[in-house]
Amino acid sequence: MPPVKLRRAVTALAAAGLLTGSLAGAALAEPAGGAPGAVVGNTELPAELWLDGTGSARRLTYWTRTSLDEPALSTGAIFVPAGTPPPGGWPVLSWEHGTVGVADECAPSVAGRSDRDKNYLSTWLKQGYAVVATDYIGLGTPGVHTYLDGRAEAHAGIDMVRAARAVDPTLAAKWMAIGQSQGGGAAVFTAAMATRYAPELDYRGAVATGPASNVVEAASLIGPQTPPIPSSHLTAYAAYIMVGLKAARPAFDADAYLTPIGKEVVTAAEQMCLTAQAAEKFGSITVNQLFSQPLSSGPFAEYAHEVMDVPLTGYDRPLFLGQGTNDTDVFLPLTLKLIADLETHGVRPEVHIYPGLDHSATVAGSLPDSMPFVARAFS
Incomplete structure (x- = not known):
């Protein structure tokens, strides 16, 4: 800051x-x-x-x-x-x-x-x-x-x-x-x-x-092609990942990956704790609906590896x-x-x-x- x-x-x-x-x-x-x-x-x-x-x-x-x-x-x-x-x-x-x-x-x-x-x-x-x-x-x-x-x-x-x-x-x-x-x-x-x-x-x-x-390896499987898995936790985690990566590396353009619904979910996630309220809010939205392109494409992985990869030494x-x-x-x-x-x-x-x-x-x-x-x- x-x-x-x-x-x-x-x-x-x-x-x-x-x-x-x-x-x-x-x-x-x-x-x-x-x-x-x-x-x-x-x-x-x-x-x-x-x-x-x-x-x-x-x-x-x-x-x-x-x-x-x-x-x-x-x-x-x-x-x-x-x-x-x-x-x-x-x-x-x-x-x-x-x-x-x-x-x-x-x-x-x-x-x-x-x-x-x-x-x-x-x-x-x-x-x-x-x-x-x-x-x-x-x-x-x-x-x-x-x-x-x-x-x-x-x-x-x-x-x-x-x-x-x-x-x-x-x-x-x-x-x-x-x-x-x-x-x-x-x-x-x-x-x-x-x-x-x-x-x-x-x-x-x-x-x-x-x-x-x-995390990056798992996230690379996520995109519009992901099967519609009914999991409010998975949807919330995906939203938090986008929020967190943008906060950690402001040059990352999260919106470039998100559908209009995805942008709404990410905006809501910024103000919502992982509680029953979030489960109710995200329960009907599957993770594939958040994304307009796969996280395996573009610069997502480059930014995310730097932030999220666990050290091996x-x-x-x-x-x-x-x-x-x-x-x-x-x-x-x-x-x-x-x-x-x-x-x-x-x-x-x-x-x-x-x-x-x-x-x-x-x-x-x-x-x-x-x-x-x-x-x-x-x-």
Whole structure:
């Protein structure tokens, strides 16, 4: 974001009360952006948004970096377990969430979380881990959320750890990334970047379930020729991909690919969270109706590969990948290709395939395997 626009955005946040006290003044004096992880807003998280097992919780606004290494603001929440921290502080899990939408009101630190995610994160809290949970850039902060922009999401997740430790001295330097779906892909990006991006922290590894990967390869099958698959989720995902890629790389002409109906859906998706409302809105529109030309044609792939391709090198800590065989959001073959590509590059993730589990069920279904994995990494 250019400095003038960024200054206006920060001014708006200060006026809205999202930047507090001297922090607001400091942010306004620094229109080019603060250091990654620098906190510019710190408020108590409303009690109704706490996870079971929380002793204290805060909502932060902090600086991070886009995938083009430009300064940007993100928000997120800190959940600290009840009780006395262990020697050295609470080990930290940085939660990178799955698809919620791209509108500001979809940010989990404002909108809350699904029962699935609350139960999952509460399980980790009760095991003695602090949970820090980024909303990602553009969900509740200036600009449009760059959906599936893996480096930007990873930056936000890593800088959330920095921000949380800046305001809570009970948090340890040792940390891991955990994520599901969109956040699973973000956690894999994080695993490839964490040590180099934040060498002052003690990064230990990552857990990713149903990880978004090989997105461009899957998207290349989409176009007017795609069979009319009745799936509101697929339609919403396709719309979010177009919104996110345009936001991440403004030179990309999304409209060139869209039908009039597609343009209407993408415009609606910018303001709609992935809820029952979206399912009702998109339920009668199949993904092929969105597109006037295949995504395999033109410059889509060139832009999307740069933004969405999971790194295949840079992994220096353990990586856990969990995938359900009945997942119809992130298909098993996509994750198997990711595993094969990683192994071809010398990366040996710990892989768990869950027969009969779908996208959502894999989150809790992976816990008997991921909990000992995390305990070993922190030991």
